[in-house]
Amino acid sequence: MPTLTKLYTMREASQHNTKDDCWVVIDGKVYDVSTYLDEHPGGDDVMVAATGKDATDEFEDAGHSKSARELMETFCIGELDPASPPAIIPELEIPSKKKQLEDLTKQYWTVPVTVVGVSVVFIAALYCWRRK
Numbered sequence: 001m002p003t004l005t006k007l008y009t010m011r012e013a014s015q016h017n018t019k020d021d022c023w024v025v026i027d028g029k030v031y032d033v034s035t036y037l038d039e040h041p042g043g044d045d046v047m048v049a050a051t052g053k054d055a056t057d058e059f060e061d062a063g064h065s066k067s068a069r070e071l072m073e074t075f076c077i078g079e080l081d082p083a084s085p086p087a088i089i090p091e092l093e094i095p096s097k098k099k100q101l102e103d104l105t106k107q108y109w110t111v112p113v114t115v116v117g118v119s120v121v122f123i124a125a126l127y128c129w130r131r132k
């Protein structure tokens, strides 16, 4: 009989990214390490920093022992949905054509308006000074 594994998307896993609620994704599996953070010999910060992405490389780079790997399995809550995107891609803000045009118009008007304004004040001051 096939085992029923709960599947999570990276987006879902990435929402658990605090010291009270921390999930890490290692080698396609999702681990809820919330209760282990305080005891983790590598510290809680590294674990929180490893959320929201595939942390396999970080995990392997730390050179975890066989017993660490066995302990790790006790925190496994499921697997990463293979159909979901492997990483969170921040939505790009594409400025609309109207906004681009507005910005450009603002830029082009600021300099001449400032120059004309300063010139008018200067000429007025000069005129007043000469009339004295």
Ligand code: HEM
Pocket (backbone or CB within 6 Å): 024, 031, 033, 040, 041, 042, 043, 046, 047, 050, 055, 058, 059, 062, 063, 064, 065, 066, 067, 068, 069, 071, 072, 075
């Ligand atoms: C379920 C996940 C994890 C478990 C159960 C776990 C467990 C452990 C254990 C037992 C050790 C002590 C050394 C050993 O026996 O290998 C350790 C050390 C360490 N872990 Fe983890 N770990 C996990 C995830 C991570 C992740 C995701 C990172 C990095 C992003 C990380 C970084 C480290 C580091 C840097 C050390 C070395 C600490 C030192 O020796 O100064 N661990 N971990």
